[in-house]
Amino acid sequence: MLGGVVAKSLSVLTALRAEIIEGTIPAGTRLKEEAIAARFGVSRVPIREALLQLESEGFIQTEKYKGATVSTRSQREVVELMQVRRGLEVLAATLAAEARGGERADDLRAIVEQGRRAGDAGAVEELPPLILEFHQVVARASGNTELIRMLDGLLRRIAWGFELELEDRIDTSWADHAAIATAILGGSPVQAGYLMDEHIRKDERIYRRHAAPSGT
Structure with missing residues (x-):
């Protein structure tokens, strides 16, 4: 019984998170438990669990008497989130390079090749999930369990809106990832860390241009 609730909650969580990241459910949208339960054909128990997880990841906010809102x-x-990301990802790339990718070396090679093919084909829509997967693989290649855990949630939040200006930087974006992978697989920690730092600074500049001017 408990396993069934967990599985249903995970299914709802995955679907809602993806829709928020893709913009299908935009910022400010109210998420009503009854409507979500009816949509997924489940009780409100797994819905509440999914919403609690989304809140812990920063995707939604809940207020008393108002419920959940994206x-x-x-x-x-946004800038603070990117700064935290930069520090953690530079460390991940450095550790991954020290291990030359470790058990994730083949995964790294495979994802770089997939991204190259997507770029050559001009398939921009295929890149956002590949970019997220690339950074997740680098994190896992670090071999540091705590670092992997911290980056997992952070990278999902970064993916929220990551497609901004992707068409304009498709070539340079994936070239960055390929260069980082080369440094990691070649066992060059300093180079891998430097390239990851430069890559994320480019993303920071994009976020600064596109972040909503709703606060400082």
Whole structure:
């Protein structure tokens, strides 16, 4: 019974998170338990569990008597999130390079090749999930369990809106990822860390331009 609730909650969580990240459910949208339960054909128990997880990940906010609403982010929040990401991902790339990718070396090679093919084909829509997967693989290649855990939730939040200007930077974006992978697989920690730092600074500049001016 408990396992069934967990499975249903995970299914709802995955679907809602993806829709928020993709913008299908925009910022400011109220999420009503009854409507979500009816949509997924489940009771309100797994819905509540899914909403609690989304709140812990920063995707929604809940207020007494108002329920859950998809979060909006101020420019300051976005910049701070990117700064935290940069520190953690530079560390992940450095550790991954020390291990030359470790058990994730083949995964890293495979994802870089998938991204290259998508870029060559101009398939921009295929890149956002590949970019997220690339950074998740680098995190796992670090071999640091705590770092992997921290980056998992953070990367999902970063993916929220990551497609901004992707068409304009498709070539340079994936070239960055390929260069980072080369440094990791070649066992160059300093180079891998430097390239990851530069790559994320580019993303920070994009976020600064596009973050909603709703706060500082």
